[in-house]
Amino acid sequence: MRSLKKFSKAEYGERLQKVKKKMEKKGLDALFISDPANMNYLTGYDGWSFYVPQMVLVFLEDEEPYWFGRAQDANGARATAWLSPSQLLSYSDEYVHAKSKHPMEVLAAWVKEKKKNIKRVGVEMDAYYFSPRAFECLQTGCFWINFADAQHVVNEIRMIKSDQEILYMKKAGTIAERAMKAGVDVAKEGARVCDIAAAIAQAQISGTPDAGGDYPSIVPLIPAGSLTFAPHVTWTDERLKQGDPLIIELAGCFHRYHAPLARTVTVGKMGDRFLSLVRAVMEGIEAVLEQIKPGITCEEVEDTWQRVIKKHGFTKDSRIGYSIGLNYPPDWGEHTASLRPGDQTILQPNMAFHLMPGVWLDDIGVEISESFVVTENGCETLSQFPRLLSS
Amino acid sequence: MRSLKKFSKAEYGERLQKVKKKMEKKGLDALFISDPANMNYLTGYDGWSFYVPQMVLVFLEDEEPYWFGRAQDANGARATAWLSPSQLLSYSDEYVHAKSKHPMEVLAAWVKEKKKNIKRVGVEMDAYYFSPRAFECLQTGCFWINFADAQHVVNEIRMIKSDQEILYMKKAGTIAERAMKAGVDVAKEGARVCDIAAAIAQAQISGTPDAGGDYPSIVPLIPAGSLTFAPHVTWTDERLKQGDPLIIELAGCFHRYHAPLARTVTVGKMGDRFLSLVRAVMEGIEAVLEQIKPGITCEEVEDTWQRVIKKHGFTKDSRIGYSIGLNYPPDWGEHTASLRPGDQTILQPNMAFHLMPGVWLDDIGVEISESFVVTENGCETLSQFPRLLSS
Numbered sequence: 001m002r003s004l005k006k007f008s009k010a011e012y013g014e015r016l017q018k019v020k021k022k023m024e025k026k027g028l029d030a031l032f033i034s035d036p037a038n039m040n041y042l043t044g045y046d047g048w049s050f051y052v053p054q055m056v057l058v059f060l061e062d063e064e065p066y067w068f069g070r071a072q073d074a075n076g077a078r079a080t081a082w083l084s085p086s087q088l089l090s091y092s093d094e095y096v097h098a099k100s101k102h103p104m105e106v107l108a109a110w111v112k113e114k115k116k117n118i119k120r121v122g123v124e125m126d127a128y129y130f131s132p133r134a135f136e137c138l139q140t141g142c143f144w145i146n147f148a149d150a151q152h153v154v155n156e157i158r159m160i161k162s163d164q165e166i167l168y169m170k171k172a173g174t175i176a177e178r179a180m181k182a183g184v185d186v187a188k189e190g191a192r193v194c195d196i197a198a199a200i201a202q203a204q205i206s207g208t209p210d211a212g213g214d215y216p217s218i219v220p221l222i223p224a225g226s227l228t229f230a231p232h233v234t235w236t237d238e239r240l241k242q243g244d245p246l247i248i249e250l251a252g253c254f255h256r257y258h259a260p261l262a263r264t265v266t267v268g269k270m271g272d273r274f275l276s277l278v279r280a281v282m283e284g285i286e287a288v289l290e291q292i293k294p295g296i297t298c299e300e301v302e303d304t305w306q307r308v309i310k311k312h313g314f315t316k317d318s319r320i321g322y323s324i325g326l327n328y329p330p331d332w333g334e335h336t337a338s339l340r341p342g343d344q345t346i347l348q349p350n351m352a353f354h355l356m357p358g359v360w361l362d363d364i365g366v367e368i369s370e371s372f373v374v375t376e377n378g379c380e381t382l383s384q385f386p387r388l389l390s391s
Numbered sequence: 392m393r394s395l396k397k398f399s400k401a402e403y404g405e406r407l408q409k410v411k412k413k414m415e416k417k418g419l420d421a422l423f424i425s426d427p428a429n430m431n432y433l434t435g436y437d438g439w440s441f442y443v444p445q446m447v448l449v450f451l452e453d454e455e456p457y458w459f460g461r462a463q464d465a466n467g468a469r470a471t472a473w474l475s476p477s478q479l480l481s482y483s484d485e486y487v488h489a490k491s492k493h494p495m496e497v498l499a500a501w502v503k504e505k506k507k508n509i510k511r512v513g514v515e516m517d518a519y520y521f522s523p524r525a526f527e528c529l530q531t532g533c534f535w536i537n538f539a540d541a542q543h544v545v546n547e548i549r550m551i552k553s554d555q556e557i558l559y560m561k562k563a564g565t566i567a568e569r570a571m572k573a574g575v576d577v578a579k580e581g582a583r584v585c586d587i588a589a590a591i592a593q594a595q596i597s598g599t600p601d602a603g604g605d606y607p608s609i610v611p612l613i614p615a616g617s618l619t620f621a622p623h624v625t626w627t628d629e630r631l632k633q634g635d636p637l638i639i640e641l642a643g644c645f646h647r648y649h650a651p652l653a654r655t656v657t658v659g660k661m662g663d664r665f666l667s668l669v670r671a672v673m674e675g676i677e678a679v680l681e682q683i684k685p686g687i688t689c690e691e692v693e694d695t696w697q698r699v700i701k702k703h704g705f706t707k708d709s710r711i712g713y714s715i716g717l718n719y720p721p722d723w724g725e726h727t728a729s730l731r732p733g734d735q736t737i738l739q740p741n742m743a744f745h746l747m748p749g750v751w752l753d754d755i756g757v758e759i760s761e762s763f764v765v766t767e768n769g770c771e772t773l774s775q776f777p778r779l780l781s782s
Contacts, residue, residue, distance in 0.1 A: 004624075004627065046624070046625070047621070047623040047624050047625070048609055048610060048612060048623045048624075048625055048721070049623040050721055051519075051609075051721040051722035051724075071709075072622055072623075072709055072751060073621075073622070073623055075620045075621040075622075075751065076621040076622070076623055076624045078621075079618060079621050079624060080624065092708065093708060093709035093710055093731075094731070094733075096709075096710065096729075097713065097724065097726045097729060098729075099542075099543065102517070123523070125522060125523045125524040125527070126493070126522045126523075126524040126525070127522065128442075128519070128520065128522075129519065129721075130522060130523060131516060131517045131518065131519075131521060131522070131523070132514075132516045132517075132521060132522070132523050132525075132526040133516040133517040133540070133542070134517070134523075135523040136516070149524070151490075151524070152490065192597075192603055193603075194596055194597060194598060194603030194604060195597050195603075197596045197606075198592070198593045198594075198595075198596035198597035198604070199593070201589070201592040201593060201595075201596050202589045202590070202592060202593040203589075204589075204592075205585055205588045205589035205592050205626075206583075206585060206586050206589035207585060207628065211628065212583055212584075212585030212586075212626070212627065212628025213585060213589070214625070215588075215610040215625065218439055218442075219439060219606045221439060227470060229466045230438070230464075230466040230467040230469075230470050231463055231464070231466075231467075232438040232439045232440040232463075232464055232467055233395075233437070233438050233439075233467045233470060233471065234437070234438070234439055234605070234606065235596075235603070236395065236603065237598065237602065237603025317483065317484060318462075318463055318484035318487075319484055319487065322488065329720045329721060330439070330441050330442035330520075330720060330721075331442035333442075333488065335488045338487075338488060338489075340484070340485070342485075360463060360466065
């Protein structure tokens with residue numbers, strides 16, 4: 001069987017050391033991680049099991065982290081994580097979606113039995129899949145522990161990728177190109193929007209002959225016709241009419257690493273109002289990509305964009321991009337740096353962003369985006385796909 | 392444009408009345424809902440926006456609920472929800488994935504300004520996408536409010552479907568048949584597992600000529616070869632070999648209503664050990680489906696299953712099914728009734744379940760499932776697809 005381990009044990013070890021260093025600085029004895037991307041980042045664990053409570057536990061005093069999850073998912077942990085069998089903890093099925101029991105009670109009981117010496121534990125207070133009830137169970141069962149918010153401890157380390165991670169993101173970028181082409185090819189007069197989404201999903205998952213695709217953290221978003229003003233509506237089974245605009249936002253995904261890509265197309269000729277918005281966005285993207293290099297800040301990047309778009313008479317009050325990489329549904333963003341005013345994160349080599357300067361007016365919207373990785377001297381886009389196109 | 396409203400305003404009104412009745416019983420002045428399925432159930436709101444905080448607010452004193460979300464998603468709410476424009480509240484983009492600000496601060500400030508009279512509010516303490524930090528923001532900003540857990544208030548109402556909902560689930564069942572056929576057709580010797588998943592996703596989203604498919608809440612799960620023992624690993628790009636077993640678990644989805652379906656197949660001839668497990672599971676399913684009718688309890692259903700499977704010398708210690716319907720990633724289950732010991736939920740007409748008696752041994756696993764709706768006299772499966780098949 002082809003190995004399901006995506007990185008060397010040494011690379012996981014380096015990641016863990018970085019986390020432990022941050023834990024020491026923050027005075028944390030342990031870190032209880034519930035973000036599936038962070039769980040994967042530290043252990044390799046990969047599975048669609050985040051619909052039930054699960055965690056990775058990092059103790060300063062232990063060499064290896066623990067994986068905690070549903071008993072039937074421990075097999076998946078054996079198959080995908082680098083952890084020793086002794087590090088897999090689980091709860092039985094009676095705790096799954098039960099009203100009077102919660103899996104975090106099992107974890108708290110284990111901590112009470114085995115880790116009574118632990119005093120201060122970091123938890124991800126705003127992570128997906130960590131609920132107020134889960135937190136309450138931990139607090140009640142581990143009454144002597146002082147819990148602290150450690151929301152971005154792992155996410156911040158994830159911002160700077162290894163070369164192996166960048167390689168996976170480039171494969172994802174190639175998959176994104178193929179998926180976009182598959183979608184644009186179907187987007188003709190009379191096609192149902194759902195059939196465009198279907199073609200995209202097929203291409204995303206099939207990937208390339210050498211690299212099968214993974215499921216992106218967000219489904220293809222295809223606001224079409226009168227819906228381009230609503231960026232996060234999914235598809236309908238309406239048929240495209242001559243002149244209909246449509247936005248396609250998608251990602252390629254490889255080993256859970258993402259390369260998002262958005263384009264705006266029209267069935268037939270693009271109307272003048274759309275075209276002028278498209279041209280402004282394209283000029284803004286070019287200006288931004290030209291400027292990207294190590295040392296500038298996220299807010300400087302956004303400022304460049306604003307100057308171009310204002311010249312064209314448009315405004316945009318939402319961020320124009322965000323850090324990307326490894327992730328799980330419902331989001332491919334890393335929730336750390338955003339390209340917006342006030343974000344003084346300094347760009348460094350091997351950081352990666354989705355530059356996504358969508359502009360939504362009252363009735364129409366345009367999205368054209370690029371994912372890029374910061375290089376030693378500038379940046380490189382993860383996909384190569386024409387920015388101006390009509391289907 | 393084809394209407395994006397999926398149910399009549401009257402049906403939404405009935406749902407809301409049921410919720411308000413339960414709120415009165417529980418002494419709640421308001422209910423703050425963060426589960427996207429519950430938000431959709433009460434307002435029709437549909438969009439891939441649950442990666443940022445959002446809520447539906449039901450106040451006993453107000454006729455219409457409020458939608459609260461990101462400013463750029465208010466357009467999606469206008470397009471999909473039945474609410475009056477005055478009921479759409481939003482926060483600006485500077486609150487999105489920001490370290491020092493949280494969208495729930497905006498909601499708390501609104502409540503403080505407009506709803507100072509509200510004393511007791513129900514929140515879904517274990518819902519996806521409601522974080523401990525979100526809850527803390529609400530508690531801090533609305534310091535005078537007494538928050539109570541209202542985890543299953545809406546979910547329990549969702550258990551009994553309207554005829555319109557059942558109709559959508561049957562369409563989902565037809566889509567599931569097509570998706571399973573698409574997957575089985577590709578699952579030949581030499582095929583990459585990712586290409587099976589790709590064919591399934593294409594069929595799921597394309598749907599039928601009359602009913603375009605929606606994205607299911609879970610991606611196709613296809614443990615293959617030596618991985619059938621791990622139910623929630625997703626696909627690899629490994630190629631199938633002669634004799635490889637594979638499990639395909641998927642759902643059809645229509646207007647966010649699900650009909651899950653699982654089958655176990657083998658490339659070529661099924662080995663004796665697999666076959667005996669398959670036959671036991673099939674006999675268990677037949678016995679259960681024959682017994683289903685209004686009036687029996689969930690645990691009685693499970694007991695029937697156990698008697699059959701024990702006769703064959705197998706055991707299963709996880710639940711054999713759960714209530715299904717409307718949902719969003721990461722789960723298509725409703726988190727209310729489970730077919731397991733101790734669950735005394737009484738089956739009633741228009742309830743729907745995924746009967747999913749997967750059996751995982753130490754090294755192999757078999758999943759064969761049916762989704763069914765309880766009828767006046769028995770039950771009806773949502774899909775018709777052979778249970779024993781080899782690819």
